[in-house]
Amino acid sequence: HYILAIETSCDETAAAIIKNGTEIISNVVSSQIESHKRFGGVVPEIASRHHVEQMTIVLEEALKQAEMVPKELTAVAVTEGPGLVGALLIGINAAKAFAFVNGLPLIGTHHIAGHIYANNLVQPMEFPLLALVVSGGHTELVFMREHGSFEVIGETRDDAAGEAYDKVARVLNMPYPGGPHIDRLAHEATEAVKFPRVWLEEGSYDFSFSGLKSAVINYKHNMDQRGEAIIPEQVAKGFQDSVVEVLTAKTVRAAREFGVKQVIAAGGVSANKGLRSALETAFEQEGIPFFVPPLKLCTDNAAMIGAAAYQMYEAGVRGNLAMNGRPGMELTSWK
Numbered sequence: 001h002y003i004l005a006i007e008t009s010c011d012e013t014a015a016a017i018i019k020n021g022t023e024i025i026s027n028v029v030s031s032q033i034e035s036h037k038r039f040g041g042v043v044p045e046i047a048s049r050h051h052v053e054q055m056t057i058v059l060e061e062a063l064k065q066a067e068m069v070p071k072e073l074t075a076v077a078v079t080e081g082p083g084l085v086g087a088l089l090i091g092i093n094a095a096k097a098f099a100f101v102n103g104l105p106l107i108g109t110h111h112i113a114g115h116i117y118a119n120n121l122v123q124p125m126e127f128p129l130l131a132l133v134v135s136g137g138h139t140e141l142v143f144m145r146e147h148g149s150f151e152v153i154g155e156t157r158d159d160a161a162g163e164a165y166d167k168v169a170r171v172l173n174m175p176y177p178g179g180p181h182i183d184r185l186a187h188e189a190t191e192a193v194k195f196p197r198v199w200l201e202e203g204s205y206d207f208s209f210s211g212l213k214s215a216v217i218n219y220k221h222n223m224d225q226r227g228e229a230i231i232p233e234q235v236a237k238g239f240q241d242s243v244v245e246v247l248t249a250k251t252v253r254a255a256r257e258f259g260v261k262q263v264i265a266a267g268g269v270s271a272n273k274g275l276r277s278a279l280e281t282a283f284e285q286e287g288i289p290f291f292v293p294p295l296k297l298c299t300d301n302a303a304m305i306g307a308a309a310y311q312m313y314e315a316g317v318r319g320n321l322a323m324n325g326r327p328g329m330e331l332t333s334w335k
């Protein structure tokens with residue numbers, strides 16, 4: 001089965017063709033980062049306009065690179081939510097038109113299910129499984145008993161990890177998106193400024209990053225008032241050490257408690273070198289297989305949507321032409 005997948009939930013216009021949910025035939029991503037940089041974040045209205053411009057070009061490119069014609073496809077998948085509503089609607093409308101014209105089934109996919117299923121493009125997911133989802137808008141631990149079964153056992157109570165990265169980067173005068181810059185700076189430092197670790201109640205799998213973010217802002221503010229210069233590398237390392245330590249410790253504890261066969265990381269922040277190596281080391285010690293997708297499958301793309309949609313297709317899930325964008329869509333099981 002070949003699934004054509006479309007993703008436009010945020011600032012990447014993407015289309016991909018995926019074979020049997022595991023093999024990338026083509027994977028095209030058009031990023032708008034340059035257009036949003038000068039605003040220090042994604043501007044929804046600008047994002048929608050870019051998607052409208054790029055959607056058809058990206059779609060045609062995905063078919064061209066795959067050397068395929070629409071009648072060879074099995075279904076069309078699209079990110080139904082969560083995301084920016086105006087951005088989602090561009091992809092959804094394109095998917096609807098394509099499905100309608102070519103008489104193909106339409107499947108609406110959850111963006112975070114997509115991030116998780118990026119892993120299935122690299123090695124087979126094995127269950128029970130624990131996924132650490134860390135992205136621009138989400139930070140959660142998801143337990144999966146089987147394909148299509150999602151149980152969110154912990155999530156952030158305030159900022160997402162990526163959001164905290166981007167805000168701290170701003171304080172350090174780094175361009176958007178800040179994650180990769182903080183990551184690089186952190187690796188240039190040997191010493192770190194000490195920032196708090198937020199564990200919440202004993203036994204909780206929830207996260208909180210707004211206190212850490214404030215601690216970094218206050219530190220900068222106090223140093224400024226005293227007329228002292230901060231050392232950005234040491235601030236970046238202090239921040240990253242705190243984020244990585246909490247994420248890793250909670251993921252290890254959950255993996256033990258739920259007795260999982262595999263642990264995976266997903267979402268943009270899983271591109272973080274510090275986090276990847278901390279998780280790798282921790283799970284090597286635990287003796288539990290740990291995987292994280294290659295960088296370009298961590299950030300937004302349509303290949304991951306096709307990978308998730310294939311499992312939905314097999315499970316008989318179908319959308320219809322009345323599909324709407326669902327900006328606040330919850331991650332619910334399709335099984």
Ligand code: ATP
Pocket residue numbers: 009010082083111115134135136137138161162163165166177178179180183267268269270271272273298299300
């Ligand atoms: P969501 O998936 O929750 O809807 P999103 O799609 O905007 O949000 P992603 O594209 O998955 O998020 O990830 C983008 C985030 O990842 C940004 O916050 C960015 O700073 C962060 N990021 C990317 N690379 C790194 C890195 N090396 N270290 C830390 N953060 C990173």
Ligand code: MG
Pocket residue numbers: 010011012299300
């Ligand atoms: Mg993005």
Ligand code: FE
Pocket residue numbers: 111115135136267268299300
């Ligand atoms: Fe994302």
